[in-house]
Amino acid sequence: MSGAAGRLDIVGIDKHYGAFHALRDVSLSIGRGEFVTLLGPSGSGKTTLLRILAGFETVTGGQVLLDGRDITSLIPERRDFGLVFQGYALFPHMTVFDNVAYPLRVRRVPRAEIARRVGELLDLVQLSGLAGRRPAALSGGQQQRVALARALVFRPEVLLLDEPMSALDKKLRGDLQQELRDIHRVLGTTFVNVTHDQEEAMHMSDRIAIMNRGVIEQFGTPAALYRRPASRFVADFLGKSNILEGVLEAGAGGPCFRGGGLAFPVPGAGRSHGPVELMIRPEDAALGPAAATGGDVEFTARVCESTYSGDRTLYTLAAPGLDRFLVYSRAGGGAAQDIGATVTVSFPIRECAVIGASSPV
Amino acid sequence: MALSVGFGLAFLIVPLAIVMPLAFNGGSYLSYPLEGLSLRWFGAVLHNPPWLAAIANSFRVALGATALALVVGGLAAIGTMASRRLTAIVLWALFVSPLAVPSIVMAVALYFAFARLGLNGTYLSLVIAHALLGAPLVFVSVLNSLRGLPPELEQAAASLGASRWMRFRTVILPLTLPGFLTGAIFAFVMSFDEVVIALFLVSPETQTLPIALFAALRDRLEPTLVVVALSLTLLSGLLIFALARLRRSAAPLGKDQ
Ligand SMILES: Nc1ncnc2c1ncn2[C@@H]1O[C@H](COP(=O)(O)OP(=O)(O)OP(=O)(O)O)[C@@H](O)[C@H]1O
Numbered sequence A: 001m002s003g004a005a006g007r008l009d010i011v012g013i014d015k016h017y018g019a020f021h022a023l024r025d026v027s028l029s030i031g032r033g034e035f036v037t038l039l040g041p042s043g044s045g046k047t048t049l050l051r052i053l054a055g056f057e058t059v060t061g062g063q064v065l066l067d068g069r070d071i072t073s074l075i076p077e078r079r080d081f082g083l084v085f086q087g088y089a090l091f092p093h094m095t096v097f098d099n100v101a102y103p104l105r106v107r108r109v110p111r112a113e114i115a116r117r118v119g120e121l122l123d124l125v126q127l128s129g130l131a132g133r134r135p136a137a138l139s140g141g142q143q144q145r146v147a148l149a150r151a152l153v154f155r156p157e158v159l160l161l162d163e164p165m166s167a168l169d170k171k172l173r174g175d176l177q178q179e180l181r182d183i184h185r186v187l188g189t190t191f192v193n194v195t196h197d198q199e200e201a202m203h204m205s206d207r208i209a210i211m212n213r214g215v216i217e218q219f220g221t222p223a224a225l226y227r228r229p230a231s232r233f234v235a236d237f238l239g240k241s242n243i244l245e246g247v248l249e250a251g252a253g254g255p256c257f258r259g260g261g262l263a264f265p266v267p268g269a270g271r272s273h274g275p276v277e278l279m280i281r282p283e284d285a286a287l288g289p290a291a292a293t294g295g296d297v298e299f300t301a302r303v304c305e306s307t308y309s310g311d312r313t314l315y316t317l318a319a320p321g322l323d324r325f326l327v328y329s330r331a332g333g334g335a336a337q338d339i340g341a342t343v344t345v346s347f348p349i350r351e352c353a354v355i356g357a358s359s360p361v
Numbered sequence B: 001m002a003l004s005v006g007f008g009l010a011f012l013i014v015p016l017a018i019v020m021p022l023a024f025n026g027g028s029y030l031s032y033p034l035e036g037l038s039l040r041w042f043g044a045v046l047h048n049p050p051w052l053a054a055i056a057n058s059f060r061v062a063l064g065a066t067a068l069a070l071v072v073g074g075l076a077a078i079g080t081m082a083s084r085r086l087t088a089i090v091l092w093a094l095f096v097s098p099l100a101v102p103s104i105v106m107a108v109a110l111y112f113a114f115a116r117l118g119l120n121g122t123y124l125s126l127v128i129a130h131a132l133l134g135a136p137l138v139f140v141s142v143l144n145s146l147r148g149l150p151p152e153l154e155q156a157a158a159s160l161g162a163s164r165w166m167r168f169r170t171v172i173l174p175l176t177l178p179g180f181l182t183g184a185i186f187a188f189v190m191s192f193d194e195v196v197i198a199l200f201l202v203s204p205e206t207q208t209l210p211i212a213l214f215a216a217l218r219d220r221l222e223p224t225l226v227v228v229a230l231s232l233t234l235l236s237g238l239l240i241f242a243l244a245r246l247r248r249s250a251a252p253l254g255k256d257q
């Protein structure tokens, strides 16, 4: 059982609600069979973009192309896109079977084939025993699977998901994320998922589009976004980060960073003057002198706060010129530090990223 | 609390309670004291062709008017739902306006309108006139249940490939059926009890039950009158009971969605 997959090109989409500019010149190319997530804070325009893809919202400008064909003004029922709504939108007066059979009945598929394909899909989402139930008699996770089965049973080229996990608890969310990935691998359909849960986005997606105030800040693989953020917004939004603000200066062995009370060479900065923001992730820094941790840059700081989470502890530090610096310390990686204690911190220069640069330092 | 309920009930029930026993009068007069209990006047109604014709007319007109009101009121509600906010408000006022016009004004207007068309005295004129009053009732109750329907349900059906008509038939209609039924019952009862407009539009052949009652009242005061009135009341009571059941069965649907 494998599905078709479509290629989606979103070209320069603009969307106005009255005077409000909800989407600005949004362009994305989503490849055949890719799993893409739109990630961003509340109000950034994710749902708006998804509804434009589904055909429920008109655009003010720009185009949506499916396999090169312009579908910008095609009505939803002609798009043949699967769509999973945030609240699932199951038909309350129909059984699970009838819900999943609905798109096939609409397409006048013969009865025997409907029974076969619905059975197949219910197997895929592990709901075979519940075909006769009404949605009201299902748990949230089960309803979510019915919605998924219903949106996939007619073998759409593209599946759109609007925050499919937001109503579920954390444990169930983890299970379903895994299942959704498996289903995606089995079917090979193009998935476009919306979420504001960055972990969900990182776990499931081939590529993530980070949205902020109607603009795509960056579109790339989870690793690329995490290691080489194109903007300070992306660096802050994905995981925890330390941003060092300063300037680049020409030094003896190439460009040199100076800022936050620190100065060190950044050989791969690509330029040697002007203001710059460097990002260093808390897991790349360590407590202890550079010689002991394998780092290059070392400074002393005061512990302001510590947050223990079993496998590791997050320390919030402050140093002259740096009002906040985060460091993870693995369990067993040294004695716990008290608040107010003075510690030595170090990090390797090769783990620093120049924000906005396309390659690592 | 109990006092106010008691007072309200007394106010509504006492007149009925005084009149109703007269249906079972053994004598021929519409007055107390009863001359023994008997069902003879029920038999008299059932064997009296003019009464039977009036009952048949009333059903015919009420059913026709209900059907027409359902189509017109239902379509109006669906159209209003699909309109923008401001348009919807204007449409709402327009579709409900027949309820605000005094029946006598409506009656006179319809009388002249139908006279021009040569429709006076026909069933059609009565059906149209009563549908005019029934449609707003259907409109209001259907609009209410449409508003209670989450818009994602229709969008889901659309995304699954269902055409507009298919979405209506398989999703919207089944889920708003209580609204349609409520509107239908209101429209039916309204037509069945309507006097003023019917008075202007009936011919001797199309005379409805309330008009026949009215005429009989002038003729002679017989217990058959009360028998007919009692039957009318019982029918209305039955339909109102059905309405109450509908409201109950509609409630859980609204809740779990
Ligand atoms: N119908 C509308 N009319 C006016 N403004 C709208 C409309 N729909 C959305 N907006 C605005 O457009 C912006 C983007 O909305 P959208 O629903 O796409 O956000 P989102 O990224 O999905 O947010 P969330 O994570 O909260 O769901 C918001 O500021 C919202 O207020």
Ligand SMILES: [Mg+2]
Pocket: A046, A047, A048
């Ligand atoms: Mg949203």
